[in-house]
Amino acid sequence: MEQSGPRHEEESFLIVGNRSWFRACVDFVFSLAFWIYGLAVFLFFLSATLGWDNGLTKVLHASFHTMDQDVRNLVILAMGIFSLFYIALYINRVYNKKRFGTLQRRTYPSPVDNLELKRLGLMDPETIEKLQTQNYTVFETNPIIALESKKP
Known part of the structure; x- marks a missing residue:
């Protein structure tokens, strides 16, 4: 029996679709809108956390009735929860290594004649x-x- 692995014959993974130019334009516009929205949210959190005062931050603070300190507290809470999970998973990893040792990948059996x-x-x-x-x-x-x- 042969081992699993990449195939030797040439394979093409490029998927060619037939879609109209109108659909491609609509997809591009929606994708661009969501990328801009994501960038705006990232910049809002970054500027509110670091205390940079700009028009975007002022408008969003007025819309959501928040202050920079509220956003900082949210970011600190998120970082604390992330750190807690990271430490718990690291301790679990160390425990598993001590309890079970380093795991070795299985080796394939020799070919059967x-x-x-x-x-x-x-x-x-x-x-x-x-x-x-x-x-x-x-x-x-x-x-x-x-x-x-x-x-x-």
Whole structure:
């Protein structure tokens, strides 16, 4: 059996879609609007946290009835919760390393040869040879011998 991994034949992962220019323009406009919104929110939090006074901050403070200190408290709370989870996960990682040791990835077994397959006695030697030599095989019945029918 072969190991899993990348295929050797050339594959193309580029997906080509047929969409109209109108749909592409609408997608671009919506995407641009959401990127601008995300940038505005980021700049609001950054300027409110660092105390920079600009038009965006003034408008949003007036709209939401907030002050710079409220935004700073929210950012500090978020950083505290993040730190708490980070420390808890780090402690869990250290505990698992001490308890279970470093985990090793499993190694693939060595390839099975025909002699080992024949020694198992689950298939006739002719069937094994047929499976090894032919690219395409159709069986009318299951070629594997049931375990309970085997005699010791």
